[in-house]
Amino acid sequence: MGAPKKIIAESIFATITPILREEERVPKLSTRGNDWSKFNIGHSQDLYDPVKNPDGVVRLTNAHNAFLHADLAAFINSHNQFDKGDCSYGKGDTGTLRLRTAMANHLNEYFAPVSSFDAEQITFAAGVTSLSEISAMVLCDPGDAIMIGRPCHSGFEKDLCMRTGVNIEWVSFAGDNQFSLLEVADYDAAFEEAKARGSNIKALIICNPHNPLGQCYPPDTLKALVEFCASKEIHLISDEIYALSTYEREDRPSEKFTSVRSIDPSGIIDSRQVHVLYGMSKDYGAGGMRLGCVISQNPNFTKAVQAVSRFASPSKFSMDLAAKFLEDRQFVHQFLQESRRMLLQGRLYAEELLKQTDIPFHNQGNSGLAIWLDLRGFIPSLGANYDPWFAEQLIAKRFEEAGVLVDRGAVFSAPTAGRFRLVFSVDSATLREGIKRINNVLQHF
Known part of the structure; x- marks a missing residue:
């Protein structure tokens, strides 16, 4: 025969009360500290690799030029005498x-x-x-x-x-x-x-x-x-x-x-x-x-x-x-020349993949590491009752669930909902897989 429910309840309360009291004794954060504690740095440990981790997360949010990393690392490794x-x-x-x-x-x-x-x-x-x-x-x-x-x-x-x-x-x-x-x-x-x-x-x-x-x-x-x-x-x-x-x-x-x-x-x-x-x-x-x-x-x-x-x-x-x-200076000149060549190649490849999947984008400019996607046309398909910014957030959530991360327009203070930034300066396999996952999500709208 088990212990009476009242005794069990009292036992549980006796166990958690010291914990609660201990928590009460911890000095509270400042107002700003409390606000900052809610900030999500967003570290991702399960990143996509076509061979080692094909089910990993494709992260197209970090605006870094991955095309240059091998040459830069080689330079650093040959000049690390301090x-x-x-x-x-x-x-x-x-x-x-x-x-x-x-x-x-x-x-x-x-x-x-x-x-x-x-x-x-x-x-x-x-x-x-x-x-x-x-x-x-x-x-x-x-x-x-x-x-x-x-x-x-x-x-x-x-x-x-x-x-x-x-x-x-x-x-x-x-x-x-x-x-x-x-x-x-x-x-x-x-x-x-x-x-x-x-x-x-x-x-x-x-x-x-x-x-x-x-x-x-x-x-x-x-x-x-x-x-x-x-x-x-x-x-x-x-x-x-x-x-x-x-x-x-x-x-x-x-x-x-x-x-x-x-x-x-x-x-x-x-x-x-x-x-x-x-x-x-x-x-x-x-x-x-x-x-x-x-x-x-x-x-x-x-x-x-x-x-x-x-x-x-x-x-x-x-x-x-x-x-x-x-x-x-000679290395810098060659380095930047190669960077421009690879950025153009990466941009054109990204545009080709987006056009193949009928994903619209801002087709202007020739600088930087990213493409500004235009997914405003998918907002109405979520229903007239959806707030456009909530709809944008929902699209971003579905991208995340599909294993691909792109930044939504709200974080860039875009004037209208439905824009997303896609960083293309990654290896071709990662870019291809990322756009494939984006397209798979959009096909269901």
Whole structure:
């Protein structure tokens, strides 16, 4: 005969009560700590491999250039002789002079600046993510705002706002081409509307070449944006992390990358209002180095950034390897040439697979590592009662259940639901399997 139910219940309660009391004794997190604890980093351990793990997850979300990893690893393995000084804290918490000089020389060759980049203008930290946040902290007080056109890089909202108290003022465009000279008027209208609400905008940030659209800002549009920032007395931050990830196409005119530093500021804007973000992660497939830099002709901005960047100092080993890489000009030239060839090949192969499966996409641009899918046509098939953004979330969930990950438009603050970003800079087998799984899901709508 079993124990009475009351005794069992009391026994269970006696067991869990100490646990509950122990939990009550644990000091609570701060409000922000509690919010951040809900953040999902999204590590994936069960990744697809055509031979070793054919049932694994196909991840087409990480914007890294996998085409370059073999050549980069070979370079690193042949240049990993370090000085014993690299084992100490040493000098150069915000970039060694050697690295900053190598980067300045590199940018002067490829970015065609009106006035040369100088090592003293460059501050390094452990990634552009850190420097985006630091730039926001240096330019804005809590409650101030930064303007961004939508859609745009999914990380900006987290990077600029998560710990800074800064707000985002999103800009939507009347036309379908935010790179057109005509669309600059939308920035002006958005600025005045935000100002009327009491929003204090301190800066505009752009992504050039653009992520996720893969297009470059034409020189005329860049100049107009510089003029806009001058007229509103705000800063311009140009994230040029994909600057050299462009490729020539034969089927349509290819867009050229133009750095904001190649726009002559004379008579337009104080050059101290213009800042450039760059790094090793995209053009060189070196995200693992964790090296980004911000370049500014504003000494006070640079000093302030350096003061905060010590919380995100890069590794001495990474800085040594990056300096060796950038100093080997012949290798860099060949490396970038091969990168452009493989990016074009990967983009065209992705387009071919998408066309074969009748999956529509943004068929413009010739830069970056991703394609902007247009799945808006599948939203109505879910039913009139579905909110479009919920429908987009549902499609993403079904992709995940099918073993393929692509980022949905909401994380890029897309103006309409149904857009997804697919990274194509992966091996052909992975790309083929990923698009196959996407198509299998869409066939059931």
